[in-house]
Amino acid sequence: MAITLIDLPYPKEALEPHISSRTLDFHHGKHHNAYVVNTNNLIKGTDLENADLETIIRKSATDPAKAGLFNNAAQVWNHAFYWQCMKPGGGGAPTGAVAKKIDAEFGSYAAFVEAFKTAGATQFGKCCFCGLCRLGRPVS
Known part of the structure; x- marks a missing residue:
């Protein structure tokens, strides 16, 4: 199972003026995507090639030989979570x-x-x- 780059849950312009569409395009389309590509390259031909992202993270977290895989896979997860934490018109102090x-x-x-x-x-x-x-x- 290849790891895929998730779609943003909102249009790229939706977070302006706080995060510009240019910044979002770079961060999602290039930065986050690089972690996806790296993760897929690192699992190719291994016992984790068909695993889901959470399994890859769990199985690489404590193996020093898989530190690069863990860092990339964890960043795929972190970024996917990050996109879900923002929304147009969101923010401010909690209640x-x-x-x-x-x-x-x-x-x-x-x-x-x-x-x-x-x-x-x-x-x-x-x-x-x-x-x-x-x-x-x-x-x-």
């Missing part, structure tokens, strides 16, 4: 239970945003949620 948890853990939404930016900037692939765990603030 309800999520807002209460953020206030309890960080003091305010603004403080959370700063911690998120700082943690994310130091992670490979900019996995901010992992960075918050490293700060001793597990996401729960």
